[in-house]
Every structure is written in structure tokens, then in C-alpha cells.
Amino acid sequence: MGKSHSKRRHCPPPAPPPPPSPPLLRKPWREMSWGDRDKDLQYVKNYQPHNDEVSRLRVLLYGLVGSGKSSFVNSVANVLRGRMSHSALASSSSREISFTKTYKTHKIPKEGRGNFYPFVFTDIMGLEEGDGRGISVEDIKLALKGHVKEGYKFNPVSPLSTNDPGYNPSPAPDDKVHVLVWVCSINTTKINESILKKAQDIREAASDLGVPQLAIVTKVDEACGETDKDLKNVYRSKHIKKKMKEFSSALGIPLNCFLPVKNYCKEISLNDDVDSLVLSPLRLMIDFGDDFINDM
Numbered sequence: 001m002g003k004s005h006s007k008r009r010h011c012p013p014p015a016p017p018p019p020p021s022p023p024l025l026r027k028p029w030r031e032m033s034w035g036d037r038d039k040d041l042q043y044v045k046n047y048q049p050h051n052d053e054v055s056r057l058r059v060l061l062y063g064l065v066g067s068g069k070s071s072f073v074n075s076v077a078n079v080l081r082g083r084m085s086h087s088a089l090a091s092s093s094s095r096e097i098s099f100t101k102t103y104k105t106h107k108i109p110k111e112g113r114g115n116f117y118p119f120v121f122t123d124i125m126g127l128e129e130g131d132g133r134g135i136s137v138e139d140i141k142l143a144l145k146g147h148v149k150e151g152y153k154f155n156p157v158s159p160l161s162t163n164d165p166g167y168n169p170s171p172a173p174d175d176k177v178h179v180l181v182w183v184c185s186i187n188t189t190k191i192n193e194s195i196l197k198k199a200q201d202i203r204e205a206a207s208d209l210g211v212p213q214l215a216i217v218t219k220v221d222e223a224c225g226e227t228d229k230d231l232k233n234v235y236r237s238k239h240i241k242k243k244m245k246e247f248s249s250a251l252g253i254p255l256n257c258f259l260p261v262k263n264y265c266k267e268i269s270l271n272d273d274v275d276s277l278v279l280s281p282l283r284l285m286i287d288f289g290d291d292f293i294n295d296m
Contacts, residue, residue, distance in 0.1 A: 146171025
């Protein structure tokens with residue numbers, strides 16, 4: 001009897017996995033003129049409010065703890081003064097508790113003794129999850145209307161009242177907020193629902209007052225290796241675009257009002273690309289704020 005030989009079936013080798021998607025888009029999803037740093041700087045230096053009742057624009061920065069609010073103030077001061085400077089006290093650690101405790105207005109010195117730029121930044125305590133933690137939403141609403149005095153120390157469990165020494169009963173136009181700016185880090189994985197609710201309440205209060213709103217996303221150099229190597233890749237980074245769209249959707253702030261920023265943190269000298277990313281939102285803050293005070 002002959003032996004039967006069964007034919008062996010040879011399976012083809014598994015297909016190789018598809019190559020990973022490149023981290024960068026072929027073209028920037030938003031145009032930015034990197035060579036306009038000096039022009040943007042001069043624009044900011046030449047600015048003067050067009051409303052005689054307002055001597056300075058007030059920009060209020062709010063957002064999550066550790067998002068880079070104070071560092072942004074310092075970065076603006078560095079760019080405008082042409083050197084490394086120290087305007088706002090910022091924390092270098094990753095904290096869950098706000099480093100800023102008081103209502104602090106930061107003025108940036110201009111050329112000439114005793115001169116300052118006609119815009120200021122108000123840095124406040126960060127938003128935290130849950131009730132009785134971080135700055136009170138009611139305190140921010142009062143700040144929008146100019147009712148919070150300089151140096152007032154925030155109390156998370158007891159918002160400012162009309163009987164408090166820190167309450168300003170008769171705010172001048174300069175005391176009121178002219179631009180509201182949300183600040184968050186690109187490294188934020190997800191914004192907690194309780195934070196989103198607080199942010200929504202603040203945004204609605206600002207909208208009722210007609211206060212223009214912007215958002216800046218910090219630490220974009222840490223977003224991916226491509227932006228760490230070259231900041232000019234910021235608008236080609238798929239990751240940054242995705243994160244900014246997620247933040248825009250969650251907060252309800254239009255994407256064209258979101259600006260990526262890299263703050264001065266580890267540097268000891270200025271860099272033109274960092275300057276350009278700082279000046280880009282600063283110009284919008286000035287333009288939006290000036291439009292607002294002209295309608296006051």
C-alpha cells in the first residue's frame with residue numbers, strides 16, 4: 001500500500017505594520033509670519049488706549065493651577081524689556097495648590113524713569129477641583145467688574161463680600177477687566193467637569209459684560225519632539241492641533257481665539273521664536289481690549 005502525502009498549506013507571512021503617521025502636517029494649519037517679530041514688538045510698544053477715560057488695559061489671566069499664568073507675565077516682560085526680568089513670582093514645581101494667593105496687578109516698565117506700558121496683567125489664584133478649593137468663581141466675577149482691591153488675599157471658602165476691606169465699591173474704568181484670558185498647559189490630559197463648570201460660569205459672566213475672551217496654551221515646546229527641536233513646527237504639529245481643538249470644544253472658546261505659547265522658563269537669554277509666540281497673543285489682547293474700551 002502506498003503512503004498518502006497531504007499537501008502542506010503555506011500561510012503567507014504577516015503583513016508588516018503600517019508605518020507610524022508622521023507627527024507633522026505637510027503644511028501649517030495656521031499661518032504665522034515668524035519674521036515679523038520686530039514689527040510685532042514695535043506695534044506693542046507704540047500702543048496707546050484710544051479711550052481717554054482708560055489709561056491702561058487690564059488683562060485678567062485665569063485657569064488651572066500650574067498652567068503658566070505668572071510665567072506668561074514674566075515672558076511678556078522679558079520680550080518688552082529686551083532682557084530676562086522678574087515681574088511675577090512663579091513656581092517651578094508641579095503643584096496641585098495655587099502658588100498665587102493674592103490679587104496682584106503687574107505693570108511692565110517702559111523706557112524712561114517711572115514709565116510703564118499702558119496695559120497690565122492681573123494674576124490670580126488658580127481654579128481647583130471641587131468646592132472650597134482654589135479661587136472662588138464669585139471672586140472672579142467681582143474682579144471682572146473692578147470690585148477687587150489690589151493685594152486682596154483670596155479665601156477659597158469665603159468669597160469677597162461688600163463689607164470686606166478688600167472690596168472696591170466704586171471701581172474706576174482702569175479697575176475693570178478689559179480682556180479675559182484662559183491659560184492652560186498643553187500637557188493637561190483632560191479638564192475636570194467641576195473646573196469646566198467654573199470656567200463656564202466665569203465665561204458667561206464675562207460675556208454678559210461684553211468682555212472679550214482669549215485662551216493661551218502654554219508649554220508647547222513639551223508637546224512633542226518636533227516642537228522641542230524647532231518651535232516653528234508649532235502649527236505643523238498634529239498633536240498640538242488636536243489638543244487645541246479638544247480644549248476649544250470643552251471650553252466653548254473658538255479655535256481662532258486659542259494661541260500656543262512657550263514661556264521663558266529655563267532660558268537665560270532671549271530667543272526670537274519664543275518672542276514671536278509671546279507677541280502673537282499679546283497683540284490680540286491689545287486689539288480686543290482696545291475695541292472693548294472704545295465701546296465702554
